[in-house]
Amino acid sequence: MKLKVISQEFTVCQVEDYTMVNMDIPYCFPQKTDEENSLVCPTTAVPANTTKRDDGWNAFCIEGVLDFSLIGILAKIASILANNNISIFAISTYNTDYILIKQEQFNTALQILTNEGHTIID
Numbered sequence: 135m136k137l138k139v140i141s142q143e144f145t146v147c148q149v150e151d152y153t154m155v156n157m158d159i160p161y162c163f164p165q166k167t168d169e170e171n172s173l174v175c176p177t178t179a180v181p182a183n184t185t186k187r188d189d190g191w192n193a194f195c196i197e198g199v200l201d202f203s204l205i206g207i208l209a210k211i212a213s214i215l216a217n218n219n220i221s222i223f224a225i226s227t228y229n230t231d232y233i234l235i236k237q238e239q240f241n242t243a244l245q246i247l248t249n250e251g252h253t254i255i256d
Contacts (some may be wrong), residue, residue: 135207136197137233137247138255143177144234146223147187153179161193163225163232174225174234191223192240197255199229207231211247218246 136206140161149155149171151166156179163174177189196207208224208231215222215235220243222235235243244254 135211135251136253136255137194137211137244139244140193140195140232141256142193143189143237144174144191145177145180145187145189146174146191146234147172147180147184149173149181150183154183161232163227165225174223186219190237191234192230192237193234194244194254195232196230200231204224206215208233211252214246214250215243218242220246230239 144161151171152173155162155173155175157164159176159179160178162179164173165174171231173184174210180187199206208226211233212222212224220235220239225232225234248254
């Protein structure tokens, strides 16, 4: 599996609403439930109406478009990292999956995934 590194720092946050979110930037992931308005975005684009934030995330995505019939891709990556005590924050889009890992563990995670046969693309 090819994993493409995204060369930006990300922030996971909660926002009052999405009025101040710049939806035109790449890698803007709003998620809304009945209890919260969450947002994952580049740290440089965190909106002013953020109520909670957790900075210091790096990310990679699974290269290419994933067919919905494929089973267990995210689970396999998550399992490999969990077995090495590395926590992830996963985001799935229509085309692919994005995996965020805290900066201090990111390079270790990439090395572990490389050792497991994954190819890292910068």
